[in-house]
Amino acid sequence: xxxxxxxxxxxxxxxxxxxxxxxxxxxxxxxxxxxxxxxxxxxxxxxxxxxxxxxxxxxxxxxxxxxxxxxxxxxxxxxxxxxxxxxxxxxxxxxxxxxxxxxxxxxxxxxxxxxxxxxxxxxxxxxxxxxxxxxxxxxxxxxxxxxxxxxxxxxxxxxxxxxxxxxxxxxxxxxxxxxxxxxxxxxxxxxxxxxxxxxxxxxxxxxxxxxxxxxxxxxxxxxxxxxxxxxxxxxxxxxxxxx
Amino acid sequence: xxxxxxxxxxxxxxxxxxxxxxxxxxxxxxxxxxxxxxxxxxxxxxxxxxxxxxxxxxxxxxxxxxxxxxxxxxxxxxxxxxxxxxxxxxxxxxxxxxxxxxxxxxxxxxxxxxxxxxxxxxxxxxxxxxxxxxxxxxxxxxxxxxxxxxxxxxxxxxxxxxxxxxxxxxxxxxxxxxxxxxxxxxxxxxxxxxxxxxxxxxxxxxxxxxxxxxxxx
Numbered sequence: 192x193x194x195x196x197x198x199x200x201x202x203x204x205x206x207x208x209x210x211x212x213x214x215x216x217x218x219x220x221x222x223x224x225x226x227x228x229x230x231x232x233x234x235x236x237x238x239x240x241x242x243x244x245x246x247x248x249x250x251x252x253x254x255x256x257x258x259x260x261x262x263x264x265x266x267x268x269x270x271x272x273x274x275x276x277x278x279x280x281x282x283x284x285x286x287x288x289x290x291x292x293x294x295x296x297x298x299x300x301x302x303x304x305x306x307x308x309x310x311x312x313x314x315x316x317x318x319x320x321x322x323x324x325x326x327x328x329x330x331x332x333x334x335x336x337x338x339x340x341x342x343x344x345x346x347x348x349x350x351x352x353x354x355x356x357x358x359x360x361x362x363x364x365x366x367x368x369x370x371x372x373x374x375x376x377x378x379x380x381x382x383x384x385x386x387x388x389x390x391x392x393x394x395x396x397x398x399x400x401x402x403x404x405x406x407x408x409x410x411x412x413x414x415x416x417x418x419x420x421x422x423x424x425x426x427x428x429x430x431x432x433x434x
Numbered sequence: 435x436x437x438x439x440x441x442x443x444x445x446x447x448x449x450x451x452x453x454x455x456x457x458x459x460x461x462x463x464x465x466x467x468x469x470x471x472x473x474x475x476x477x478x479x480x481x482x483x484x485x486x487x488x489x490x491x492x493x494x495x496x497x498x499x500x501x502x503x504x505x506x507x508x509x510x511x512x513x514x515x516x517x518x519x520x521x522x523x524x525x526x527x528x529x530x531x532x533x534x535x536x537x538x539x540x541x542x543x544x545x546x547x548x549x550x551x552x553x554x555x556x557x558x559x560x561x562x563x564x565x566x567x568x569x570x571x572x573x574x575x576x577x578x579x580x581x582x583x584x585x586x587x588x589x590x591x592x593x594x595x596x597x598x599x600x601x602x603x604x605x606x607x608x609x610x611x612x613x614x615x616x617x618x619x620x621x622x623x624x625x626x627x628x629x630x631x632x633x634x635x636x637x638x639x640x641x642x643x644x645x646x647x648x649x650x651x
Contacts, residue, residue: 239558240557241554241557241558264560264562265560267557267558267559267560268559268560271558271559272554272555272558274551274554274555276551278549278551278552278554278555279552279555280552280555280556280570281552281574282573282574291559291569292559292560292561295561295565295569296559296560296561296565297560337555340555340559341558341559344559344560
């Protein structure tokens with residue numbers, strides 16, 4: 192469903208992606224792990240056109256991602272994104288955040304969009320927070336609103352860019368719980384994360400990225416429990432046993 | 435004091451005619467400068483090189499010319515090229531253009547204060563540039579922009595007196611005419627100053643209200 196072929200991306204003289212080739216099938220959950228600055232987030236940002244890429248191809252259901260072309264809007268409505276820092280619209284309530292895209296981009300009838308928005312907020316456990324503004328919500332609640340906002344677009348896939356990295360540790364679980372439910376329901380997901388527990392239990396596949404290349408990939412358990420490459424082993428050791 | 439009150443009663447009706455024109459010039463140029471300022475600011479943040487540079491250049495040119503010279507240019511020079519307008523039109527146009535530079539810088543600061551993450555979030559739900567501006571950026575930028583906007587209103591009210599230099603009979607010019615024909619400088623200019631102050635006070639209170647609202651996020 193999402194295919195990357197030899198994707199290169201540079202910021203000035205710094206080449207952050209040095210030929211990424213990967214594909215994600217429908218209903219697959221792929222976790223991308225790796226040290227910071229390795230290019231993990233950049234991959235996600237290229238897939239929905241927040242960044243352009245310099246060489247190679249990215250296809251979403253056969254359509255080439257090109258953020259200079261008007262076709263990018265159609266791709267973005269099919270591939271939603273959830274950000275590390277939530278990026279909710281602070282001047283709108285939780286429900287208004289969720290219905291913004293359906294009403295103003297997809298031109299759905301208001302009543303329908305609001306009804307579905309409420310259902311989505313209930314689905315992420317926030318039925319009682321529909322009228323709250325982001326500032327009145329905890330980080331975990333804000334991130335769940337952001338997930339509901341992504342779901343409201345009825346996307347074919349959702350990209351998660353370190354969705355729990357900005358959260359207090361005790362709030363991580365509620366967000367991962369919602370994501371696990373999505374995975375169980377068959378949502379296609381690409382998740383950049385440092386949550387190895389989540390990757391092991393929920394992901395179908397794990398990609399380990401370092402220095403702009405995929406160093407190792409495979410089934411979640413095999414990569415995380417029996418990493419083959421020295422760099423993967425070293426990274427996992429430092430993540431799992433920081434002391 | 436009694437003299438002053440007697441003079442006030444005598445001159446007030448003429449000065450009030452001037453107040454009317456002062457209000458017309460101020461409101462007219464406020465509207466024009468707001469629209470132009472918004473256009474310059476949107477051009478500046480459009481991400482399109484040509485528009486952005488054009489806007490930056492224009493703002494520098496406008497900022498670098500004194501208002502009074504701009505007014506002379508519109509009222510005395512343009513007719514030589516076949517573009518004639520009334521003094522009132524020229525004053526509104528001149529002040530509107532002059533202040534559009536300050537409005538634009540204020541609007542741009544407000545727009546750029548909005549977190550980039552929100553703009554990306556808007557893009558990822560499929561919003562284009564204009565819809566992102568309309569639905570996400572501008573509604574939040576307004577709160578940031580309003581207090582300085584109120585200050586610009588006060589400055590415009592006072593600078594509308596420069597229209598007197600191209601024969602618009604607003605408050606300052608009426609005052610000057612009365613003073614030079616009656617030689618009652620003290621009474622007349624005290625009155626004129628008080629009338630400007632009276633018009634400013636509601637604006638000053640408005641700015642204070644905006645500031646309170648902006649700080650109460």
